[in-house]
Amino acid sequence: MLGSVRLAASSLIAALALAGCSLATVKTDDAVTQVSSLPAIIAHRGGTGDAPENTLEAIRLSIEHHADAIWLTVQLSQDGVPVLYRPADLSALTDAKGPVSAFTAAELARVNAGWNFRRAETYPYREHPAAIPTLREALRAMPAGMPVILDMKALPAGPQTHAVARVLDDENAWQRVSIYSTEADYQRSFAAYPQARLFESRDATRGRLVRVLLNQGCVDAPAEHAMAAFELHRALTVVEKFTLGEGRSDVQATLWTPAAVACFRQKPDVQIVAIAVNDADDYRTAACLGIDAVLADSPAKMAAIRNGIALPLRCTRSGTTGGQ
Incomplete structure (x- = not known):
């Protein structure tokens, strides 16, 4: 085991052990509320901002920096073993x-997963290689109670689903693992395992967020106990159809807003993860929105940001922070 972990108590269990409630807020007046707890920090790809992504070294550092959970990317090797790697090509x-x-x-x-990892002007892992680990090795390297989110890459989904399920069976890890994928095939294939904890499909989350953003109302709110993850901010292309063609506009949109969160929270115990939260302003915004957890590249940086926030945090009605 790589070390001990500081649990973020109720907020972590609520967001990632999947049994809890939203962050506590106290209303002070019509314009300002106070947040008494902060979102859990999930180490993206094991902590890709601090070490080579999806490696045991990244996991070790994330635990050291008090990440509350680990997000890992899974593919299947030639011999059917779930391993941790994200891009389509090793190069x-x-x-x-x-x-x-x-x-x-x-x-x-025997491949060096840290070959292209750059820190300042150096490549520190070229002399100290970081291997591509198996999922089994990663689970065994973490404290037994640490929540893990597995992001499923590569198709077809069936063989990888079955291989991951065998590892989770062997390691008795179903209770601390949840499954995410941008490919809806994985939601379908993992549905064969009733013990699997699944994020709703990205398509469902995106569609609901965009409809709220376009003032079309809250359509088909998630079921109780659902989990949803999407970027706090996301580049979108708006397409307007004409009789003889179309017009396109690229926009940078904020997807998680007070109205969006309210839509997702219509049913009890819906857990929300905001992806790509990597600075203090976005972390405070997520806290004020009542987001359960944030997906961050650098647990070292985000832990420092969290430790620097005095509670209760004052928030405006728009979901942003007010004066301290």
């Missing part, structure tokens, strides 16, 4: 090239 991050599926787990263990 994106490593000293090898080709798809993960072209290599056995043993061969991937």
